[in-house]
Amino acid sequence: MKQNQSFMSWLLLFLHLFLFTSSSSSFNFLCHDDESSALLQFKSSFNITTYSIYCDETASKTATWKNGTDCCLWHGVTCHTISGHVVGLNLICEGIKGEVPIQISHLSKLESLHLSQNDELVWKETTLKRLVQNATNLKELFLEQTDMSSIRPDSIDLIFNQSSSLVTLNLQKTGLSGKLKKSFLCLPNIQELDMSWNNLEGQLPELSCSSTSLRISDFSDCQFNGPIPQSFSNFTHLTSLILSRNNLIGSIPSSLLTLPHLTYLDASYNALSGQIPNVFRKSNRFQKLDLSYNKIGGLLPTSLSNLQKLIFFSLSNNSFSGKIPNVFSGMTKLKEVYLDSNKLEGQIPSSLITLTQLVRLDCSYNKLEGSLLNKFSKFQKLTDMRLNNNLLNGTIPPSLLSLPSLKNLYLTNNRFTGHISAISSYSLKELYLCGNKLEGNIPKSISNLANLSDIDLSSNNLSGVFNFQHFSNLQNLVSLSLSHNSQLSLKFESNVNYNFSQLLDLDLSFMSLTEFPKSSRTFSKLGYLDLSNNKLSGRVPNWLLESVDSLAFLNLSQNFFTSINLISRENDQLLGLDLSYNLLDGDLPVSICNITSLQVLNLAHNKLTGIIPQCLTSFGSLQVLDLQMNRFYGSLPSNFSNDFLHTLNLNDNQLEGHFPKSLSRCEGLEFLNLGSNKIQDNFPDWLQTLQYLTVLVLRDNMLHGIIANLEIKHSFPSLIIFDISNNNFSGPLPKAFLTKFEAMKNDVTESEYMMNSAYIPTLNDNTDSQFVEKPWYYDSMTTVTKGIKITMVKIPTVLVIIDLSRNKFEGEMPNVTGELHALIGLNLSHNRLSGLIPQSMGNLTNLEWLDLSSNMFTGHIPAELTNLGFLAFLNLSNNHLVGEIPQGEQFNTFSNDSYKGNLALCGFPLSKKCGPEQHSPASANNFWNEEKFEFGWKPVAIGYGCGFVIGIGLGYFVFLIGKPRWLVMIFGGQPKRRVNRRRTRVRRTNGLTMNQMVQMS
Missing domain, CATH: 3.80.10.10 (Ribonuclease Inhibitor)
Structure with a gap:
């Protein structure tokens, strides 16, 4: 009984104290005055600019910061629940402009500071140093995308060294530049460190005295050079190491791949070399391995089979050779495999085709050969397969064309033969079969693939008659190419209203077409139309130039057109018009001046007469x-x-x-x-x-006179x-010209083709529906x-x-x-x-x-x-x-x-x-070491490639002038040189006839 009375007495006392405290709190703020004052001084020192489109914030946090109110209730401010000290400040993406005031260092109890994504927030060295020294409990410091350009890298070392409380430090995109010390940073409790996207120099820092508890480290895009330090292997808790886009050399330390918790390794876009270390068996917790875009060589290690928990595997864009080892049967969790852009040979291993969880497989740009086994039925989750640019042959397995989840299939530039079987992959969006030896009809089942956006069947041996109406069933179709199938006929029905509501890119060149639909309503969004190298004749259809408001590039070259219809209204969409190599005659209609947007006008190789309209030379x-x-x-x-x-x-x-x-x-x-x-x-x-x-x-004109040597x-x-x-110039050779031809003085080591800088927007065959430019x-x-x-x-x-x-x-x-x-x-x-x-x-x-x-x-x-x-x-x-x-x-x-x-x-x-x-003077170099010209394999090999049929013509040219070095440089694998602003950015070369390439007279 006494115990109950005692308990009740204590309870009454507690309630009394609670009520007193609650009553008092209505008059006393939890926030400390000095910290409230420091925050207000911080606010008064900067301006608020327009928010970034990348920010989720809709209103300024500091709008709630007002004198006479409790700072612990201000947006972006976090206080300790008992002491009332400001322990957290979050002004991420606030649009702050100005310099950070020294008063921020008065927040000595800060544990977390987020000022990221304030591009115009400027740090002084003294301010940052004072903040780190005073805030001895600071655990999280996020300064990403603030301006630290005035701070020297060696000062960063002095500022943060021995910061015993820091667990997370983010200095990404802060404008730091200069050379770091090799023993950069000494952070005894650091777990996450991000120094990426800065212009740092020298070798990667050792981090030898930082915490071995480091889990995440990002040094990407920093211009670091030299090897990857062995000391990185000491961080046994490391889960993510990102070293991409630097200038790193050497090999990947084998000890790195023994780290038990490593799940993400990205060393792409460097100059690493050597072989992948053969020690993967010790890394059973690997989930993601990305070593793409390096210069790593050698054979793929057979010990890959030990990575049974691997989810993501990328060795793309390296120099691996030999066969792909048949070691994937135990790697049942693999979802993504990237082996593209290497020098791999042999067949695709059977164990790779048994991975039931595989979502993406890319083995493109190698030298893989052999036929594809009809064992793709297990790829029920596969969405993306890229085997393009190899030496694969045989028929395309029907099981590959019936996968339920497949969205993107790239088999371009191989040696596949036979017919295209019925396609029942109804999720398919992109189908690229260009540059093979496929034959027979286009399967009618293609019209049932409602999700198809891109079809490229060009440069094959397809034949038969295909009703163009089948393509109009594909309401999501954006790009269609059937070019370079000379035996394929398209049937156009005059009583059918075709509807290509989304089609942007249509290439029907080199098909021997004699007709084409005659309605602008057929192509409401068409931007690029190529009907070149066909048998179209008569007048150029009026609707092509008049009624398709979206048409930007029209190529009707190499046909039999005899005249152009008048263009009655102004057209400010058409950028390129090519009617070269036709039979156009008569005067060029002045109405062509209505096409005010033209960038490229090619009417070459016709029979046009009259005076060149003045408007053509004044188009802006x-x-x-x-x-x-x-x-x-x-x-x-x-x-x-x-x-x-x-x-x-x-x-x-x-x-x-x-x-x-x-x-x-x-x-x-x-x-x-x-x-x-x-x-x-x-x-x-x-x-x-x-x-x-x-x-x-x-x-070949009637030019005359002396060429003056002007200064x-x-x-x-x-x-x-x-x-x-072939003119009538006289007097001495123009020595002044010869002296100042600077571009002719520099030895040429690379070659490409001269071309104009106008490009066509087209779908890239290496990304998902992303527009790129082609010449x-x-x-x-x-x-x-x-x-x-x-x-x-x-x-x-x-x-x-x-x-x-x-x-x-x-x-x-x-x-x-x-x-x-x-x-x-x-x-x-x-x-x-x-x-x-x-x-x-x-x-x-x-x-x-x-x-x-x-x-x-x-x-x-x-x-x-x-x-x-x-x-x-x-x-x-x-x-x-x-x-x-x-x-x-x-x-x-x-x-x-x-x-x-x-x-x-x-x-x-x-x-x-x-x-x-x-006798003339002795030859300065009289020994014989040059092989005589022989008509060998090179002129024939020149013509090899998707849609490129000019090799015979070039071979004749080689034979004619004796193995010219400039021609060998283009096709013989030497690097390419850029001259002025003319660059060749062709992924798929449009075919050219021999008569186009070499015309003798």
Whole structure:
């Protein structure tokens, strides 16, 4: 009884104290005055800017921060429930602008500080140091995307070292730069450390005195170099290590892969090498392994079978070779396997096809071969399979085309044969079978795949008749390509209203089509239409240019169209129009000026006449105007004013008059071809100021006069092709030009094709429905090689040429010619040049053809010319050369025709023997180490690839001029060089006929 009374007394006392405390709290704030004052001073020191679109916050937290209120009730502020001290401050994504005030260090009881994603919040070194020193209980510090650019890396070491309370430190994207110490940071309790996306230098820090409890470490995108430190293996609790996008070298330490808790390893985008350590058996808790985008080589280790808990496995973009080991049968939890972009060979192992949990499999861009076994039925969860760009053959297994979850199937660029079986994978979105040897009909079952967005069956041997209406059932269809199936016929029914409501990209080129639907309502969103290389004839359908408001690129080249319908209304959507290689005749309708948005207009190789409309040269958006090989006459347009014009090709017309000086306003001009016209004028000196001009062709006109040596500081700095042949120029060779051709002085080590910078938006075959760009137009030109005129539809950037032949130039050949080290071809024939051939010509080691014939050169042939190891064609005929012909190297391959008309020459290959007094100076390099030309496998291999059928033409070209180095560089695997802004970004090369690539006249 007494115990109960005592208990009741204590209970009454507790209730009394509780009521007193509650009553008192209505008058006293929990927050401490000094901390409230510090927070208000912090707020007053910055401004609030517009919130980031990446932030979830809808209102400013600091709007609730008001004097006279309890700071523990302010948004973003957390107080200790008993002491009332501020222990947490969260202003993430607050839009703070200004410098962090020193008063923040007064919050000495802080345990957690979140100021991330305030890009304009600036830290001073003293402020950060004072905060870390005073806040001795600070466990979480998130400063991601704040501005710490003024803080030196060695100061970071001093600021945070011995911060015994820090568990989490995030300094991602803080603008830190400079070199870190090798023994960077000493954090005894650290568990999560993020230094990513900074511009740090030197080697990865050792972290040797930091806590072995470190679980997550991110040093990605920091420019670190050197090897991965062995000390990382000491962090036995490490679950995630991210080292991607650095400059790391060496191999991955084998001890790293013994860490018992490691679930995420990303060392992608580095320069790592060596073999993957063969110690995976000790890492039974591996869940994710990503070593992609390195330069790791060697064979895949067979001990992969020990990773039985692995979920994610990526070795993509490395240099692994050999076979894929058949070790996957025990790895039953694998969901994602990425072995793409290596050098793997052999068949796909059977154990890989038994993984029932597999969701994604990518073995693309290897050398895998053999047939696919019909054992895909276990892949019930597979959504993405990519086996493209291998050497796989046989038929496509029906079980692969009936997987219930399959969304993306990429089998492009293999050697699959046979028919395409019925497809019942109703979840399928992307189907890429391009570049195989598939034959027979397109299965009608394809029309039942309601989710299909992308179909590419191009470059196969498909045949039969397919009703185009079947495709219109696919209401989600975005991209369709059936090109390069010449035996495949499409049936278009006139009484059917096709409805492609989502179609953006349609490629039906190279199909021998004779008809096409005649209604704009068929393609309400069509942006890209390619009907080139077919048998379409008559007038260009009016609705194509008039009624499809979305159409941006229209390619009707290589058909039999005879006329263009008038364009009655303004069109501000069409960006590219290609009607080249047709039978268009008559005047170009002035109504074409209504297409004000044009970037590319290609009407080349037709029979168009009349005067070129002035509007075409004043379009503000026009990048390419190609009217070559027509019958246009009259003067050139006089009102050029377009900074974006990159290519102007009016070659082979009947244009006359003078050069319009307004061309100098086109400051972005890169390609100018006015050859084979009737222009009468002096050389347009003002063209020298065009800094990006790469190709200048004025050949076969009526140009005359002396080319003045004007004192222009940067004269033609980008020029690599200079052809003014077959005119009436006189006086000395333009030495000032030769001196300032800077782009011709640099030796060329890479090659690609010259092309305009206009691109077509198209679906990328390596990502899920992501738009990329593919080239729309390649520059083309006619050049004379080995005395034969050749038209090239693609110009290699290594084709560096000077052709001044068939003029009236006189005087000596300048020594500076020998400084143009990138020259591939030099033609000075049929002029009045005299004096000695400069010895400096021996420096042109890339030269492949040299024509100095029909001049008045005297003296000996310089022995230095034997240094020209790539020289395949030499013509020194009809000069006044004397003495013995040099011997050795390529000179042992030239015939009598190279020297005829030089009566005082002697020695091999001429029948005239040399006497003692006729010997020329000894050859500087007389040994023979160059193989003679043979017609081997390379010309044939050139043509190998999806949709690319010009190999025979190129093979003939190789045979013609003798194994040209520039051609071998393009197709022989050497790296590529970028010239100016012209780049080739082609993933799938559109096919070209031999007549397009090589046209002989």
